[in-house]
Amino acid sequence: MTEDFRKLYGSAEGVRVFRAPGRVNLIGEHTDYNLGFVLPVALDLATYIAAAPAAGGKVRIYSEDRREMREWRVSEISAILRARHWTDYPIGVAQQLIGAGFAIEPANLLIRSRVPEGSGLSSSAALEVSSALAFLNGRPLPPIELARLCQRAEVQFVGMPCGIMDQYISIFGRERTAVEIDCRSLEHRDVELPAGITFLAVNTMVKHALAGSAYRDRVAECAAAVEGIKPHFPQLKSLRDVSPEQFESVAHRLPEGIARRARHVVTETARVGRFVSASEHGDLHRMGRLMVESHRSLQHDYEVSCAELDFLVDRSLGIEGVFGARMTGGGFGGCTVTMLQPDAVPGFRQEIAESYERRFGVTPAIYPCEPSAGAGEVKNFETIPSAGH
Numbered sequence: 001m002t003e004d005f006r007k008l009y010g011s012a013e014g015v016r017v018f019r020a021p022g023r024v025n026l027i028g029e030h031t032d033y034n035l036g037f038v039l040p041v042a043l044d045l046a047t048y049i050a051a052a053p054a055a056g057g058k059v060r061i062y063s064e065d066r067r068e069m070r071e072w073r074v075s076e077i078s079a080i081l082r083a084r085h086w087t088d089y090p091i092g093v094a095q096q097l098i099g100a101g102f103a104i105e106p107a108n109l110l111i112r113s114r115v116p117e118g119s120g121l122s123s124s125a126a127l128e129v130s131s132a133l134a135f136l137n138g139r140p141l142p143p144i145e146l147a148r149l150c151q152r153a154e155v156q157f158v159g160m161p162c163g164i165m166d167q168y169i170s171i172f173g174r175e176r177t178a179v180e181i182d183c184r185s186l187e188h189r190d191v192e193l194p195a196g197i198t199f200l201a202v203n204t205m206v207k208h209a210l211a212g213s214a215y216r217d218r219v220a221e222c223a224a225a226v227e228g229i230k231p232h233f234p235q236l237k238s239l240r241d242v243s244p245e246q247f248e249s250v251a252h253r254l255p256e257g258i259a260r261r262a263r264h265v266v267t268e269t270a271r272v273g274r275f276v277s278a279s280e281h282g283d284l285h286r287m288g289r290l291m292v293e294s295h296r297s298l299q300h301d302y303e304v305s306c307a308e309l310d311f312l313v314d315r316s317l318g319i320e321g322v323f324g325a326r327m328t329g330g331g332f333g334g335c336t337v338t339m340l341q342p343d344a345v346p347g348f349r350q351e352i353a354e355s356y357e358r359r360f361g362v363t364p365a366i367y368p369c370e371p372s373a374g375a376g377e378v379k380n381f382e383t384i385p386s387a388g389h
C-alpha cells in the first residue's frame, strides 16, 4: 500500500497506515438508538487509510474503490456542506475534529476498503473511524470520544440518525470475542463465544432504496412509543427502560403500529441478555433459537426485513449444521448472519449460494465472521491487503 501511495503522490515519506474494521451484529438490532444492548463482533474486513503530511496547505484524498481524487484547502474544510458523496464521511469527521479542537493538517490520504459497501457490514463507520485516525495522525483522543465523534459526524453531517454501535465496535472490537455494549452507559464487556460454532455473513447483494427513510421513520416511531408509555411509567426515558412484561401491560394503549415497533425493541433488548447467558452456558441450540426469534421480530414487528433476507434465513435453517440465522444491521438488504458448526461450512456455502442464485439470479457473497481487533495504526504492513478485489 505504501508503494501505491508513493506512485500516487510521488513520495511516501512519513506515511502511516490506519485500519478500522466493519462489523457483524450477532443480536440486538435497532436497539442502540433506544439505548439498549447490542452484541457485535469486529470483522477482519476493514478499511485502510495510508496518510502522510503534505506541503501546499491541502488535504487530498484518493479512493481506490471510486478511483476518485478530491482535494480541499485545509482552511475551507470547516465550511464544506454535505455533498451526498463518499467524501461526506471523511469531511464530516474532519469538521467534528475541528470542533473538538484538533487542527486539520495538510496531508495526502489513500483509502483502500475491504468492507463491501451497502452490505450492512458498516462500511460507513469503518470509513469514519479510519479517517479520524488518519487526520489525527497519532494525536491522542480517548477511544470512547473517538466513537462519539464519528457517530456525530454521521448524524449531523451525513444526516443519518444512527446509534453508536457501528463506530463503537469498529474501535473496541477484540480478537476471538463478541462485545456486549450498553448503549446508554457506553460501557462494554467482552463475551467469549463457545467452542464448536462459527458465524458466516451472507450478502443479499441488494440495498433497497427504502433503507435510509425507513430508518428515520423507525427512530421517530420509537420516540412516539416513549411518549405514549411515559404517562404510565413516568421514569421512562427510552424503550430500554421497560421490561417485556411492563410493556405488555400498556401496549394496548398505544396505536397498533407503534406498539409493534416498541415490542420489537423491548423484546430484542431482553434477547441480548438471554443470548449472552445461553452463550456463557454453551447452549448452542438456545443461541440459535434466539437469533431466529430476533429475525421474526424484525420481520413482522419492526418490518425492516425484505424478501431476500427472509429467503436466506428460511433457507439457512434447512441446512445441516445450522443453529440459527437472522438479518444483521439496518435491514432492507445487506447481510444475514448464520451460526453453524464449523464442519458444516463448505456444505452450507454451496447450498445457500445455489438456492439464492436459483431464486434471485445473483450469487451471494459469503464472509467468515472471525472476531477481529478494533481500529488502530497498522504496524505490520504485511497484514494490509493488496489493491484490487
Ligand code: GLA
Pocket (backbone or CB within 6 Å): 025, 028, 029, 030, 031, 032, 033, 162, 163, 164, 165, 166, 329, 330, 331
Ligand atoms: C445501522 C446503524 C446502527 C444500528 C443498526 C441497527 O447499522 O448504523 O446504529 O442502529 O443499523 O441495529
